[in-house]
Amino acid sequence: MFYNLPGYNFISNPRNVHRGGGVGLYVNNMLSYNVREDLTIMNEKVFESLFIDIQFNKKIITCGTIYRSPGQDKNSFDSFLKNLNNSMVKTKQLNADVYIIGDFNLNLLDSTNLQVNMFTDCMFENNFMPLINKPTRITDSSATVIDHIWTNVLHPVDTYILLDDISDHFPVMFCCPEKFDTRQVQPHRCYNRQNYTSFITQLILLDYDLITNKTDPNEAFDILLAHLQTSFEKAFPLSKSNGKTGKNEWYDKELNDLNKAKQTAYKKYLKKKTTARKLQYHQMRNQYYRMVNSKKKTYYQKLFGKHRNNAKQTWKTINSLIGRNKTTNYMLNLKVDGKLITNQIDIADHFNKYFSTVAEKLVSQLDKPKTSYQMYLGPTSKSSIFLFPTCPGEIKIIIEKNTK
Known part of the structure; x- marks a missing residue:
């Protein structure tokens, strides 16, 4: 499940067979974008990609992400390289600024590796240059550059490696030199x-x-x-975002301060990997995540308790937790026996008629039974059930008791 970021649209190219993997992009909801189907590929565990064109200040910027699984054999790597070269040739023909970011699992520091050399040759031949040249994954025994940013942009681009323990890879980022004026957001259409x-x-x-x-x-x-x-x-309706992203109400100053302390301990450990510093960092990390879980649990317990009699607000909270965006698709037309039905009441009637007669139609297709179902029933008992008479007042009292 992906993480819901308020103010951003999430698009993905997930796997269908194997677990894990897949690629995704978060796009600011103030930006208009189109998914590049010709560059979006899902060859599981070989070449997984997602590309979009962003309409940005009257120009098009192509952004893509690529994932290559580690430990590929020769045939898999050859297939990866073929997909990569085809994609790079297409981006070369776009005559646009292109940025590609992803986990390639190819260490750019290992200049003696044949696969790395073949990969970089492919990128260089298509006018792409790497923006990350320092380790993005550091363990007790290795330091590798396997998380890359590639671009065909010639002017300087600010790039960063964030020393964060969000995963075993350091997050990498770049700042596009284009300036976007959020005060003059134009209405746009979303072509997803x-x-x-x-x-x-x-x-x-x-x-x-x-x-x-x-x-x-x-x-x-x-x-x-x-x-x-x-x-x-x-x-494709025109939409205009106000740029507000919202925030997690359970994330308070106490958590923020503890997170800063955790990050400080992590950076100290990276500078000098001693057992004491490693232990200190692990203690701070565990304390932070315990507090996160505790505060989230307390916050949502109170929220669910507040809305326990309001099903609409309860489901709204659940949907926000699982990152489910509200989408409403209305069926405007329905074809029945070749005839187009547009009236909403007639459409509802046809649906009701269809589903209410499913059992009857299925029974009509069955062979007529040779024996009656009554042969399998036991003897009847006239005193097996008793119904007490009731009144509207009694029903009202029961309902009021269950809603408190």
């Missing part, structure tokens, strides 16, 4: 897979008889164009 699917669905459900039955081609074209524009606006 979900919206594309919605657009295609609306086109499929379109009643084309209204067009083909017209004898005047100009009139038919105007009707088709109007339907296309309506479907486009519904599938």
Whole structure:
């Protein structure tokens, strides 16, 4: 499960067979972007990628992430290199600024490694240069540069390696030299897979008889164009973000101070790896995560208790915890026996009729039984159940007791 970042859209290219792996991107919801399907590849444990085009200050910036699993054999690496070269050739033809970031599991410091040399040759041949040249993964016995940032941008780009213990890899980042004025955010359209699917669905459900039955081609074209524009606006609506990202209300000053102390202990340990410093860092880390879990548990216990009689707010809290974004897809049209139904009440009636007659239709397809079901029943007992008479007042009292 991915981590929900308020103010960001999460897009991913996950694996379908093997556990782990996959790639994803968080995109600021003030930015308009398109997923590059031609560069987005899922060859599990070999080449996993996700690329997007970001519309940024009247120009296009292509950003991508690539993951290569460690320990590949020769055939897998050859396949990785082939996918990489094809992707790099396509990006070379874009005539745009391209940034590629990812865990390649190829140590750029190991100049004697044949696979590393073949990889870097491929990148250099396509006009890409590395921005990270210091270790991004440090253990007690090794220091490797396996987390890369590559770009075809020639002007200087600020890059950073963050000394953070969020994982066994140091986070790497770069600052794009382009300046984005958040005070003048223009409305934009989001061209993601979900919206594309919605657009295609609306086109499929379109009643084309209204067009083909017209004898005047100009009139038919105007009707088709109007339907296309309506479907486009519904599938790709203009949106404008206020840029507010929100915050975790359970994260207070006490946690912030403890996190800083943990980070300080971690940096001291990296500078001088002694047993005492390692022990101190582990103690600070464990204390911090225990406090995080405790504060989150207390906060959400109070929140669920506050909304225990409000199902809507309860589910809103649950969805925020699991990072489920609110998406509403309305079915505007329904085809039944070749006839297009647009009235919402008629659509609901057809759904009710379909699902309420499923059992009846299935039973009609079965062979008629030779014996009655009553043969398998035991003797009846007239005193097996007794129903007490009741009244609306008694029902009201029971309901009020259960809602307190």
